[in-house]
Amino acid sequence: MAEKLKLYYFDGRGKMESVRWLLAAAGVEFEEEFLETREQYEKLLQDGSLLFQQVPMVEIDGMKMVQTRAILSYIAAKYNLYGKDLKERALIDMYVGGTDDLMGFILMFPFLSAEDKEKQRAVIVQKATSRYFPAYEKVLKDHGQDFLVGNNFSWADVHLLEAILMVEEKKSDVLSGFPQLQAFKARISSLPTIKKFLEPGSQRKPVPDDKYVETVRRVLCMYYDIKAN
Amino acid sequence: MSGKPKLHYFNGRGRMESIRWLLAAAGVEFEECFLETKDDLTKLQKDGSLLFQQVPMVEIDGMKMVQSRAIGNYIATKYNLYGNDLKERALIDMYVEAVIDLNELLMTHAFQPADKKAQHFATIMDKATNRYFPVYEKVLKDHGQDFLVGNRFSKADVQLLETLLMAEECKPDILAKFPFLQSFKARISNIPTIKKFLQPGSQRKPPLHEKDVPKLMKIFH
Numbered sequence: 001m002a003e004k005l006k007l008y009y010f011d012g013r014g015k016m017e018s019v020r021w022l023l024a025a026a027g028v029e030f031e032e033e034f035l036e037t038r039e040q041y042e043k044l045l046q047d048g049s050l051l052f053q054q055v056p057m058v059e060i061d062g063m064k065m066v067q068t069r070a071i072l073s074y075i076a077a078k079y080n081l082y083g084k085d086l087k088e089r090a091l092i093d094m095y096v097g098g099t100d101d102l103m104g105f106i107l108m109f110p111f112l113s114a115e116d117k118e119k120q121r122a123v124i125v126q127k128a129t130s131r132y133f134p135a136y137e138k139v140l141k142d143h144g145q146d147f148l149v150g151n152n153f154s155w156a157d158v159h160l161l162e163a164i165l166m167v168e169e170k171k172s173d174v175l176s177g178f179p180q181l182q183a184f185k186a187r188i189s190s191l192p193t194i195k196k197f198l199e200p201g202s203q204r205k206p207v208p209d210d211k212y213v214e215t216v217r218r219v220l221c222m223y224y225d226i227k228a229n
Numbered sequence: 230m231s232g233k234p235k236l237h238y239f240n241g242r243g244r245m246e247s248i249r250w251l252l253a254a255a256g257v258e259f260e261e262c263f264l265e266t267k268d269d270l271t272k273l274q275k276d277g278s279l280l281f282q283q284v285p286m287v288e289i290d291g292m293k294m295v296q297s298r299a300i301g302n303y304i305a306t307k308y309n310l311y312g313n314d315l316k317e318r319a320l321i322d323m324y325v326e327a328v329i330d331l332n333e334l335l336m337t338h339a340f341q342p343a344d345k346k347a348q349h350f351a352t353i354m355d356k357a358t359n360r361y362f363p364v365y366e367k368v369l370k371d372h373g374q375d376f377l378v379g380n381r382f383s384k385a386d387v388q389l390l391e392t393l394l395m396a397e398e399c400k401p402d403i404l405a406k407f408p409f410l411q412s413f414k415a416r417i418s419n420i421p422t423i424k425k426f427l428q429p430g431s432q433r434k435p436p437l438h439e440k441d442v443p444k445l446m447k448i449f450h
Contacts, residue, residue, distance in 0.1 A: 052327050053360055063319060069298065070322030077315055090294060090303045097296030098281050135280050 005030040008044065008057040010219065012212035013205045014107070015068045016056045018100075018162060020204060022072055024197035025158040026079035032203065041219045072096075076155040088150045095136070095148055095156040099163040102132045106166050110208040111216075111226040121170050128167045133178050136160055140180040146187055153191070161188045169207055234259040235288040237273060239448060241441065242434045243336065244297045245285045247329075247388060249433065251301055253426035254387045255308035261432065267448050301325075305384040317379045324365070324377055324385040328392045331361050335395050339437045350399070357396050362407050365389055369409040375416055382420065390417045398436055 005023070009016035011034040023030050035041055035055065044050050050057055051066045058065045061078075065071045076082040076092075083089045105124045112120055139148055148156040164185050167174050175182050188194055197204055217223055234252060238245035240263040252259050264270050264284065274282045280295045287294045290307075294300045305311040305321075312318045334353045341349045368377055377385040393414050396403050404411050417423055426433055437445075 051323060051364055052330075061316075063316070065319060065323065067323045067326035069326050070319060073322055074315065074319045077318070086303065086306055087290075087292070089306070090292065090299055093299030093302050094280060094294065094296045097299050101281070131282055 004059065006059040007032045008035065008049075008059075009055050010035050010212065010215055011205070012208050012215070014056075014208075014216070017205055018068065018103070018159060019056060019058060019071055019075070021158050021162045021197065022075050022079075022081070022155060024203065025153075025191075025193050026075065026081060027193045028075075028079065030203070035219050036215060038219055038221065069100075072155065081153065081155045081158070083150055083154055084152070088154075091149045092154050092156045095139075096159050098132050098135060099156075099159045102128060102163050103166060106170070108226050109170075110210075110213050113225075116227070124167060125171050125174060128163075128174060129177065132163075133175070133181060136184075137178045137180045140184055146184075157184075157188050158194070161185060161194065233257075236261045237264065237278075237286040237288070238284050239264045239445060240434070241437055241445070243285075243437075246434055247332070247391060248285060248287060248297060248300050248304065250387050250391045250426065251304050251308075251310065251384060253431065253433070254382075254420070254422050255304065255310060256422045257304075257308065259432070264448055270448055298329075301384065310382065310384045310387070312379050312383055313381070317383075320378045321383050321385045324368075325388050327361055327364070328385075328388045331357060331392055332395070335392070335399065338399070339439060339442055353396075354400060354403070357403060358406070362404075362410060365413075366407045366409045369413055382417075386413075386417050387423075390414060390423065395436075 005028065007016060007019065007030055009032070011032075020030075035044075041055075044055075044057070045053055049064050051064070054066060056066065056068050056071065058071050060071075060074070065074060073082070083092050102124075105120065105127060109117060109120055109124075136148070143151075145151045147153050148160065161184075164175065164181060175185065189198060196202060234257065236245055236248065236259055238261070240261075249259075264273075270284070273279050273284070273286065278293050279286055280293070283295060285295065285297050285300065287300050289300075289303070294303060302311070312321050331353075334349075334356060338346070338349055338353065365377065372380075374380045376382050377389065390413075393404065393410060404414065418427060425431060
């Protein structure tokens, strides 16, 4: 019997979305259990499934993995999306670190007040266009290859595409000064597994809405205000 | 040219301290270039040394590495502190990521506004003693081995020791209810490279003092 791969999270993006992207990119099927109620979460806590009492949690290869970064690294290594040697891994880790930081600005966006949302939107766009996008634009321009690292599809490419699309949701023309990234986006989006994930009906989650925010608050009893960074 | 790794950061712990710990644990000598003023940071940014305009940055093996996790992963792999296989790496990553979460709380404590400090401190103590420490206590108790993963010294042990010591700086008796962590702390502190790093005169940095915060804010803001 094949060991099932199962994701435990809310029915929304949050920190689990990068995991969904990576599994999809690798062409790996997965199941999902969505946390809707406090009781579900408490049950997971009580049966010791959540090492640090937190989700994301992924059942994979007999482990109950937690900590998003650990999960992503494991999947990347297992499905050959982590470069071919130590130096390529170093580059992938650096690039993923940058896109992780960028997406971090977007992560708490749904939980902000309307006023803070506008401020944060400006912060996201500013960081994307002055700090992160220029770095990746230069990497692609300098080596002229299709993929960020080692002329091979890797986790870094998946993560960057995810980040680009998320920032575009905040400002649709944000790539206008970045021709390499525009070509990169088109190229990676048309890879068969990615293309499939981008189609309606896939396990990709939509932009978080109020219902998502309400679910998270209810399940985690997280009723305090979130401030933008 | 020395060939030693060169660390670029301010003269303090921050996000570079875990890297100092790891290099020291591996017995690797390193040099440091301290940012004292905003101009020092600007210079690095302008000469293209910082991929995302940020420090930490470590010159190592012909690369200018940024992103503390990337740097830590590279050093750990290079010096065999990252387990024997994929599953051990998974465990090390899980344990280290959680410690990083706790470190974030400890690190940002000095920067909290005065009216938030007490509450922040309470949060740190609560998370340390109810969420994080019990996990490592149980791991050590369950397998009865000297090290967290694979019966071998790894990055996870180094990072955990670093965090235990930082937590004790905040509350000296914080390990009172964790006998396995107490003996872990003693055991890992006694490893020759670690012992050396814990002695005065090493490159280990002291805790941030409130009076240093304004100077730091000037460099980074």
